[in-house]
Amino acid sequence: MAELRIENLTKRYGGSAVVDRVCFTVAEGEFCILLGPSGCGKSTILRLVAGLERQEEGAIFIGGTEVSGLNPRDRDVAMVFQSYALYPHLSVYENIAFPLRIRKTPRREIDRQVRQAADLLAIGELLDRRPREISGGQRQRVAIGRAIVRNPRLFLFDEPLSNLDAKLRGAMRVELAGLHRRLGATTLYVTHDQVEAMTLGQKIVLLDKGVIQQIGTPRDLYDRPANLFTASFIGVPPINLFAGELRQAAGGVVVHFSGFAVEMGECPGLAPYLGQGVTVGIRPEAVRVGAGDAAAVLEHAEHMGSEVILYARVGEARIIARAGADFRTDLGAPLRLSVDPQSLHLFWEGRRIEGKI
Amino acid sequence: MRGLHRLGFLLLVLAILAASLFPFLWFVLTSLKTQVEVTAIPPRLVPSGSLAFYRAALQEYNLLHFMKNSVIVAGFSTLGTLFLSLFAGYALARLRIRHKPLIMGSLLLVSMFPQISIAGPVWRILDQLGWLNTYQGLIVPYITLTLPLGVWIMTGFFRELPRELEDAARVDGCSHLQTLFKIIVPLAAPGVFTAAILVFIYAWNEFFFALLIMTQQPYQTLPVGIALFQGQYTIPWGEIAAASTMATVPLVLLVLLFQRRIVRGLSAGAIKG
Numbered sequence: 187m188a189e190l191r192i193e194n195l196t197k198r199y200g201g202s203a204v205v206d207r208v209c210f211t212v213a214e215g216e217f218c219i220l221l222g223p224s225g226c227g228k229s230t231i232l233r234l235v236a237g238l239e240r241q242e243e244g245a246i247f248i249g250g251t252e253v254s255g256l257n258p259r260d261r262d263v264a265m266v267f268q269s270y271a272l273y274p275h276l277s278v279y280e281n282i283a284f285p286l287r288i289r290k291t292p293r294r295e296i297d298r299q300v301r302q303a304a305d306l307l308a309i310g311e312l313l314d315r316r317p318r319e320i321s322g323g324q325r326q327r328v329a330i331g332r333a334i335v336r337n338p339r340l341f342l343f344d345e346p347l348s349n350l351d352a353k354l355r356g357a358m359r360v361e362l363a364g365l366h367r368r369l370g371a372t373t374l375y376v377t378h379d380q381v382e383a384m385t386l387g388q389k390i391v392l393l394d395k396g397v398i399q400q401i402g403t404p405r406d407l408y409d410r411p412a413n414l415f416t417a418s419f420i421g422v423p424p425i426n427l428f429a430g431e432l433r434q435a436a437g438g439v440v441v442h443f444s445g446f447a448v449e450m451g452e453c454p455g456l457a458p459y460l461g462q463g464v465t466v467g468i469r470p471e472a473v474r475v476g477a478g479d480a481a482a483v484l485e486h487a488e489h490m491g492s493e494v495i496l497y498a499r500v501g502e503a504r505i506i507a508r509a510g511a512d513f514r515t516d517l518g519a520p521l522r523l524s525v526d527p528q529s530l531h532l533f534w535e536g537r538r539i540e541g542k543i
Numbered sequence: 544m545r546g547l548h549r550l551g552f553l554l555l556v557l558a559i560l561a562a563s564l565f566p567f568l569w570f571v572l573t574s575l576k577t578q579v580e581v582t583a584i585p586p587r588l589v590p591s592g593s594l595a596f597y598r599a600a601l602q603e604y605n606l607l608h609f610m611k612n613s614v615i616v617a618g619f620s621t622l623g624t625l626f627l628s629l630f631a632g633y634a635l636a637r638l639r640i641r642h643k644p645l646i647m648g649s650l651l652l653v654s655m656f657p658q659i660s661i662a663g664p665v666w667r668i669l670d671q672l673g674w675l676n677t678y679q680g681l682i683v684p685y686i687t688l689t690l691p692l693g694v695w696i697m698t699g700f701f702r703e704l705p706r707e708l709e710d711a712a713r714v715d716g717c718s719h720l721q722t723l724f725k726i727i728v729p730l731a732a733p734g735v736f737t738a739a740i741l742v743f744i745y746a747w748n749e750f751f752f753a754l755l756i757m758t759q760q761p762y763q764t765l766p767v768g769i770a771l772f773q774g775q776y777t778i779p780w781g782e783i784a785a786a787s788t789m790a791t792v793p794l795v796l797l798v799l800l801f802q803r804r805i806v807r808g809l810s811a812g813a814i815k816g
Binding site: 233238257258267271273275332342 | 705707708710711712713714715716717718721725726729730732
């Protein structure tokens with residue numbers, strides 16, 4: 187296992203940078219997620235690390251060694267592909283054994299390693315089958331088996347769960363997390379699915395248009411989004427965003443937006459933004475339903491079983507709120523809403539305003 | 544109505560089969576006749592099953608000698624063409640090469656020249672090299688002539704294979720060559736066999752260049768050898784028929800054998816899912 191360090195990585199296709207001066211580090215044994223919408227460059231970064239593509243600028247260090255000039259085979263990384271990329275003409279056993287055979291591992295050692303990996307992944311009965319004879323979830327396990335059998339310095343996953351149905355995806359997520367706890371392998375995992383990112387990752391690197399938007403733990407990204415992109419990308423249902431304004435009142439700073447007036451108290455950190463247009467972000471669970479001075483009209487309610495997602499209209503804007511499962515109100519009925527000042531996210535020119543409290 | 548449709552379809556297929564198989568059937572029947580039966584009027588449809596012509600073709604006309612030459616020439620032509628088109632096809636299917644359509648187009652163009660238009664230059668080149676009446680004198684032109692076909696077939700098959708498999712192989716530790724031979728070629732097996740069969744059939748049956756280049760008996764191939772069975776005044780129909788049958792049977796066997804591989808290869812092509 188080794189640390190992965192990426193410095194100033196840039197990759198261009200036809201003049202436009204798909205990966206733009208990206209820097210981050212994955213500590214030894216850490217599970218790091220590259221998250222972002224499709225086309226944000228996350229898969230390209232993975233391919234650059236694997237050596238399947240070459241960068242225009244920047245450096246990639248694995249275990250302290252610069253690997254940019256090396257072929258994929260000399261980087262000692264293993265990769266699990268979105269389509270699994272199992273070799274269709276080889277049995278499950280031979281698929282898992284393939285990286286060892288290429289490295290001329292002794293036959294007995296290969297057998298031991300393959301059976302060990304198969305046991306770990308519970309695919310011992312499938313070893314004689316061909317990839318086309320097993321299910322999608324089983325193929326996924328075989329692909330993981332092929333990756334772990336070599337004991338590489340670094341694991342790369344390219345959207346490995348996106349071809350599975352939702353139920354299986356949840357189960358595989360739990361298994362992957364367990365596998366990582368057991369192997370303690372340095373892992374770089376690409377996904378566009380924020381649920382995967384939030385549940386699997388120890389660290390998330392959020393990308394948009396080839397540029398890093400924020401690096402942090404899942405909690406960091408959710409609780410303290412550094413900019414509007416992070417705020418709106420992370421969270422289901424999404425964060426409510428309103429155009430607002432900061433005004434000085436007797437008791438301190440007041441944030442006005444869409445029928446709300448939230449008193450922030452004395453906030454010296456907000457002084458520079460007084461009288462300026464800001465963007466106000468509120469997570470749906472931070473909206474309190476039932477009391478307060480903002481009047482809203484309920485437009486739609488989704489009963490999820492454990493909670494109810496409310497879509498309401500406040501002034502010109504729409505707001506999403508979470509309510510308990512016992513929430514009962516007719517559509518079109520008036521609602522009273524309020525917001526806790528602690529839970530407000532304020533953004534100025536797209537960036538988070540720090541030090542508001 | 545459906546029954547009628549089926550019947551019509553069946554009749555049509557039978558008619559086509561009969562038309563294309565008739566000459567073959569005729570010389571197989573002829574080969575099993577006796578000398579008297581061959582020239583009998585009216586012609587006898589059912590031969591007496593004599594193997595005299597086969598014996599004659601093998602012993603008097605030295606058929607096995609021509610067959611050996613054909614095996615050598617067709618075999619090496621096939622190997623050569625396959626070897627070159629594997630690499631060329633892989634490169635054309637995968638690498639970012641400029642003017643790829645132009646390259647593919649000119650390959651096709653080359654294969655369109657009528658043989659007679661290149662016969663003269665080819666003969667002169669071979670004469671200069673001292674390759675007339677040598678195996679390579681026929682093998683090299685055959686490779687040249689069948690290469691476009693081979694490259695087109697291989698490029699087509701390689702293109703169909705998912706790139707992720709190659710990426711996986713490279714991350715798993717393969718060099719480019721290992722990727723080609725351990726992953727790509729086995730998966731493109733149907734293409735490889737298709738190309739092999741077509742090239743082999745071409746080289747096995749080719750008559751014009753063989754006649755032009757191989758003027759001495761020791762190097763002549765089957766088609767030329769059989770054609771030269773006839774003397775100035777005699778045409779040994781029976782022996783020619785027997786020899787032709789023996790020349791065709793290996794080809795039919797080969798095709799049947801490879802066809803099974805092709806079908807199996809195609810069904811193994813299920814890669815994603």
